Amino acid sequence: MKPVSVLLVDDHPVVREGYRRLLERQPSLSVCAEAVDADSAYEAFCRHRPDVVVMDMLLPGASGLDALRHIRQRDADARVLMVTMHSGASMALKVLQAGAWGYVTKSSGPKELVRAVLAVSQGEQALCEDTRQAIETQRLADPVAVLDDLGPREVEILRLVASGHTSDAIADALNLSEKTVRNYHYAIKSRIGVRTDAQLVWFALSIGLVRVDDVAAALPFPVPGLPAGRCDD
Template sequence: MTAIRILLVDDHAIVREGYRALLAKQPDLAVIAEAGNTVQAYRQFKNLQPDLVITDISLPGGSGLELIARIKQHTESAAILVFSMHQNPGFALRALRAGALGYVTKSSEPEVLLHAIRDVYAGRHVLSADIAQILALEKLGGQQLALESLTLREFEILRLLVAGKSHADIAGILNISAKTACNCHYLIKRKLGANSDIELTKLAIKLHVLELLA
């Protein structure tokens, strides 16, 4: 198996050490370089051409947003995942518009980061559930109450259900049991007033659940 070669960018050495240890446990992931600021990060990217860049937004020597833009100018196909403490959806939107494929907050579970890395490497957009829910709520206007009734876990399960994932798929992605996924599916329908999966899908479309990256 060829491991995904990762450049890890964060201005805190202790933070990098922790995430490097997490990624080292994954046989398909390999941190080949680290950087603590935008100048180092861009130089490492040009020299090593990693498969994926994980970067924070707040960095010395310029913001992570500037780094993303520079990297994309150099290599348009570069895969970039933002991993940040900022839960402001404005940061997420700016990062995506700059060229990042994903945005995950540091309050997320480790499994969320690991899945996001593989999704971004595969060319898929990804948002952690907290950011995705905030973005969805901002688009709803007067329809906010329906989604506000869902917990973050339920909201993430709703997104996966509407994306066509089975209970078994959801269980694997979120590290829960298939029974828990099934029970949450039922609770989601009850909270949103959907009598069937067809109604649930129509409601999700109406609430822009699948249009968060548009």
């Protein structure tokens, strides 16, 4: 199989060399280009069309967040993994809301970075463990505040998913492609700090976005703690 192509964006040559050596130890990964700032990152992305962009948040001039937004304007399907010193939930959620597919802190181990790159290349959201825990803590402290970090479209898709609608049904209802709906689905789970659809449903229930009756009615089988739905339909 063709290796996953990676664009490295960091203004420190030693850091880029470290990333290159780490990633290219994996037969399935190949660094296709490097960039030192937001402008050169955009140019390299347009020229090489990498499968994954691994980008530092702090760049000279425009930030990595600015570069992310610029790249996403060019290609809404661009897969960017942000690497940063900040493990706080607020910054992670801001980056994910801007369209990043992953968020890894520089305190993460080398294996965690490799796993994140591979996950993003396969269309999966990737969060390092300390950031995931920070988001989970914030979600438990004030779940409604987490909802504020989602856009109107994401809130609507969250409601529909939690109500039991399939990706193709949501795509038809909102006039979107199934791929776009699946991308939203992955992004929503990362931004609210959950891993499974079951956790997604309980989150939606906890903030009152869906009713227990609506969730139960959508299930083809009874679930302890929920009233029986239309199991005989």
